Amino acid sequence: MTSTGGGGDWTLVVPLKPLTRAKSRLSASVGEAARARLALAFAQDTVHAAMRCPRVRTVVVVTDDVRAGRVLTGLGAGVVPDVAGGGLNAALRHGVARARAERVAGAVAALNADLPALRPAELSRVLAAAAAVPRAFLPDAAGTGTTLLAAGAEVALRPAFGWQSRRRHLASGAVELSPPDVPGVRQDVDTGEDLLAALELGVGTHTLGVLDRLDDFDAFRGAARGIVEDAVEDAAEDAVRASGVSPA
Numbered sequence: 165m166t167s168t169g170g171g172g173d174w175t176l177v178v179p180l181k182p183l184t185r186a187k188s189r190l191s192a193s194v195g196e197a198a199r200a201r202l203a204l205a206f207a208q209d210t211v212h213a214a215m216r217c218p219r220v221r222t223v224v225v226v227t228d229d230v231r232a233g234r235v236l237t238g239l240g241a242g243v244v245p246d247v248a249g250g251g252l253n254a255a256l257r258h259g260v261a262r263a264r265a266e267r268v269a270g271a272v273a274a275l276n277a278d279l280p281a282l283r284p285a286e287l288s289r290v291l292a293a294a295a296a297v298p299r300a301f302l303p304d305a306a307g308t309g310t311t312l313l314a315a316g317a318e319v320a321l322r323p324a325f326g327w328q329s330r331r332r333h334l335a336s337g338a339v340e341l342s343p344p345d346v347p348g349v350r351q352d353v354d355t356g357e358d359l360l361a362a363l364e365l366g367v368g369t370h371t372l373g374v375l376d377r378l379d380d381f382d383a384f385r386g387a388a389r390g391i392v393e394d395a396v397e398d399a400a401e402d403a404v405r406a407s408g409v410s411p412a
């Protein structure tokens with residue numbers, strides 16, 4: 165389990181269900197084949213952005229999915245296997261314990277793998293706010309769940325993720341964070357509506373690539389097609405600008 169992030173103090177633990185089962189609530193909107201591809205693409209965009217956050221030292225993904233593990237290792241993450249039958253919170257406790265056992269962890273934060281609009285600068289603002297208190301969390305965009313739970317170096321994380329986790333994290337004494345301008349860290353994607361909201365914020369290249377190849381836009385509302393086409397066009401223009409070659 166080795167990885168190198170942006171050179172900061174934080175270890176991020178990112179849980180990922182096997183792709184055969186992940187993001188099940190999305191299949192009604194995008195179809196079953198795209199669901200699995202999107203689950204991986206969300207994780208790739210999440211890890212890619214997290215690795216570029218200057219406050220992050222290490223990203224540890226907890227997953228039993230061999231393909232996802234290989235792909236995310238390629239992005240620089242460390243990967244540890246899941247706890248058989250343990251569920252999400254057991255996976256997070258295990259990931260934190262492994263990171264701390266290898267002495268790579270100072271402060272730790274659990275970060276969901278379904279944040280395709282995550283931006284390094286936004287994550288940096290959230291981690292800066294979290295560093296001021298022993299234990300803190302960021303509510304999701306809906307205001308009922310959690311996308312990030314953080315704990316200082318000597319502090320137990322005590323994750324209580326799952327349906328309506330905001331209430332549980334608040335009751336556990338974790339400080340609720342509300343830093344300004346961090347929409348991409350809060351926008352988890354469970355449903356087609358969430359995916360549209362993430363698209364409006366701007367998703368990463370892996371998610372965009374999957375959506376650009378998606379045939380069945382009828383199932384995923386016509387509005388998405390226009391946003392994806394515009395984003396792909398913008399990305400192509402950015403690539404041309406970055407290459408310094410003027411378009412014909």
Ligand SMILES: Nc1nc2c(ncn2[C@@H]2O[C@H](COP(=O)(O)OP(=O)(O)OP(=O)(O)O)[C@@H](O)[C@H]2O)c(=O)[nH]1
Nearest residue numbers: 179180181186187188189226251252255276277278
């Ligand atoms: N390692 C691990 N990760 C999990 C487990 N259950 C959920 N996760 C991850 O926890 C995060 C939040 O979970 P959800 O938003 O409910 O995602 P999901 O379970 O793929 O979505 P649904 O199938 O629609 O419930 C995502 O990154 C999931 O991949 C688990 O048992 N083990």
Ligand SMILES: C=C(OP(=O)(O)O)C(=O)O
Nearest residue numbers: 309310325326327329352
């Ligand atoms: C895992 C969570 O919820 P959801 O499944 O709605 O993403 C959570 O918010 O803790």
